[in-house]
Amino acid sequence: MERSTRVSVYVSDNPSEIQLVKSKLDDAQITNTVENNYLTFTTTPTATSLKVMVDLEDERKAFEIIDAYLQQSENQ
Secondary structure, three states: OOOOOEEEEEEEOOHHHHHHHHHHHHHOOOOEEEEEEEOOOOOOOOOEEEEEEEEHHHHHHHHHHHHHHHHHHHOO
């Protein structure tokens, strides 16, 4: 099976926000994963950036879902 290209569709250092985005994508049946990236490379990282990754072919749909979520959360 050929492994498809993964792309980042959302980055945040807020785990609860990442979980919300992840669940929205899950609801839309878009396969996604979360990756951790340390923003600083010291022995004690000051911040951790979390990235939601999806398959390249799901990127457009994922962005539509995330945009809708962001507009909804801004209006609350």
